[in-house]
Amino acid sequence: MKLVAKTLYGMEDVLIKELTELGAKNIEKGNRVVTYVGDKRLLYASNLWLRTAISVLLPIQNFRFRDEKDLYAQFAKINFSEYMKVNQTFAVKGAVNSKLFNHTGYPRLVLKDAIADHFRDKFDKRPSVDLEKPQILFDIHIEENQCTVSLNSSGAPLFQRGYRQGTGEAPINEVVAAGLIYLSGWDQKSNFIDVTCGSGTIPIEAALMANGIPPNIARKSYSFQYWYDYDQQLWEDIYSKAPNVPKRDLDFKIIGSDTDGDVILKARENIKALPLGKTISFEVKEFNDQVCPEGKGILICNPPYGERLQDEALFDLYRDLGNFFKRKMKGYDCWVISSNFDAFKNIELKPAKKIQVYNGSLSCDFRKYEIFEGSLVEHKYGEQNQRREPKRNKRS
Incomplete structure (x- = not known):
C-alpha cells in the first residue's frame, strides 16, 4: 500500500528517519508529508511508533477536476460502502489550496454530501456525521485542480497520546x-x-x-x-x-x-x-x-x-x-x-x-x-x- 504520514514543517527529515527504522520502503519527502510503501502491519505500527507524525493516511482516490460540479461528480464515482458501513459515524477533514473555491471548507462539504448521497441511494439511509469522534475519518487534499481522497487510519491526531491528564496554560504539542x-x-x-x-x-x-x-502506548x-x-x-x-x-x-x-x-x-x-x-x-x-x-x-x-x-x-x-x-x-x-x-x-x-x-x-x-x-x-x-x-x- 502507498501510505502518507502527515507531519509539521521542519519535521520531515526526522519522520523519514523514523520510517526507515520501521522498515518503510520507497520513502519520499514532501511539504509536511512523507509518502512511503508498506503493508497492513506497517500501517498499524506507524500509528503506534511514529513520534513525529500527526496522522497516517491511506489514499483511495486521486483525480483532476474542472470545477465544483465536476468535483462532486468525481466524488460520486467512489464506492464509499467499500470503506464504511451505513451505521458508522464519519467526518471529513483536510486541506484545500485552490483558486477555484472562495471558501476552503466548501470541498469538504461536497465530499460529505457525496458520501451521504451514496448511502441514501444504495440503502435508503444516511450515515451520521460526528465531528468530535468519528469512527471513519476521510481526508481530502486539494492543490488547485488535483484532489486526493484518503482514509485517515489514525482518527484523532497522533499527538493525542492518551497520557495527558492535565495541562498548563500553553502546553506544547x-x-x-x-x-x-x-x-x-x-x-x-x-x-x-x-x-x-x-x-x-x-x-x-x-x-x-x-x-x-512507543509514544502511543497509552492510547486506546x-x-x-x-x-x-x-x-x-x-x-x-x-x-x-x-x-x-x-x-x-x-x-x-x-x-x-x-x-x-x-x-x-x-x-x-x-x-x-x-x-x-x-x-x-x-x-x-x-x-x-x-x-x-x-x-x-x-x-x-x-x-x-x-x-x-x-x-x-x-x-x-x-x-x-x-x-x-x-x-x-x-x-x-x-x-x-x-x-x-x-x-x-x-x-x-x-x-x-x-x-x-x-x-x-x-x-x-x-x-x-x-x-x-x-x-x-x-x-x-x-x-x-x-x-x-x-x-x-x-x-x-
Whole structure:
C-alpha cells in the first residue's frame, strides 16, 4: 500500500528517519508529508511508533477536476460502502489550496454530501456525521485542480497520546516536543533537562524515547480499528511486542522543573498513565536554582513567547536564562524554542545553530547554545587538536 504520514514543517527529515527504522520502503519527502510503501502491519505500527507524525493516511482516490460540479461528480464515482458501513459515524477533514473555491471548507462539504448521497441511494439511509469522534475519518487534499481522497487510519491526531491528564496554560504539542528532541541530537544516553517544563510534555517524550517505549502506548483507539479489513489479531501482536516497562540501566538523569507547583502536580499525574516508573524527576524550582547533573547533556526549554508577559519582564526572563546557561550549564548544549526574536537577543549568547519550526501556528526558531568549559579560544583550540591526526610512519 502507498501510505502518507502527515507531519509539521521542519519535521520531515526526522519522520523519514523514523520510517526507515520501521522498515518503510520507497520513502519520499514532501511539504509536511512523507509518502512511503508498506503493508497492513506497517500501517498499524506507524500509528503506534511514529513520534513525529500527526496522522497516517491511506489514499483511495486521486483525480483532476474542472470545477465544483465536476468535483462532486468525481466524488460520486467512489464506492464509499467499500470503506464504511451505513451505521458508522464519519467526518471529513483536510486541506484545500485552490483558486477555484472562495471558501476552503466548501470541498469538504461536497465530499460529505457525496458520501451521504451514496448511502441514501444504495440503502435508503444516511450515515451520521460526528465531528468530535468519528469512527471513519476521510481526508481530502486539494492543490488547485488535483484532489486526493484518503482514509485517515489514525482518527484523532497522533499527538493525542492518551497520557495527558492535565495541562498548563500553553502546553506544547507532543509531536513538536518529540521533534525538538530529535533535532537537538540528544543521544538518549546523557542527561536531559527542561527548566520550563509545564505539565511535562518534553521530559515525558524524552523518557519514552530513552526507554524505547512507543509514544502511543497509552492510547486506546485508532480509526483503522473500525475499518472493514481490521485485523485484531495482527494489532494485538504488534501491541503486545512493544516494550511497556522502563529500562533499569538508565545511568543518566531526566529532569523537568517549573516554578508553578500546580503544573508540576499535573506532570506527575500525566506520567502515571505511562510505564515510566521513576525515570523522570519533576521538581518545583526556579531555573536559577537548578543544579545540573555531572557530565554532559542536553537542555531544551520552551519559555513564554510574550503572550502573557510585558516586554520588559519577558526580556528579563530571557536574560536570566542566558546567565543561567553560562553559570550552571557548562558542558551542556542548551536549546530554546521561541517565536519572539527580540526576546532571543536578550539571551546574549551567539547561537551555534538555528532551525525554523512551528509551534501551532507560530513560526519559531529552535536555537542551540553550546556552553563549554573555559574560554572560546580554549574550546576551539581543543576541537582543532582533536581533529588533527598524528602523522603515521609509512614503514610497515
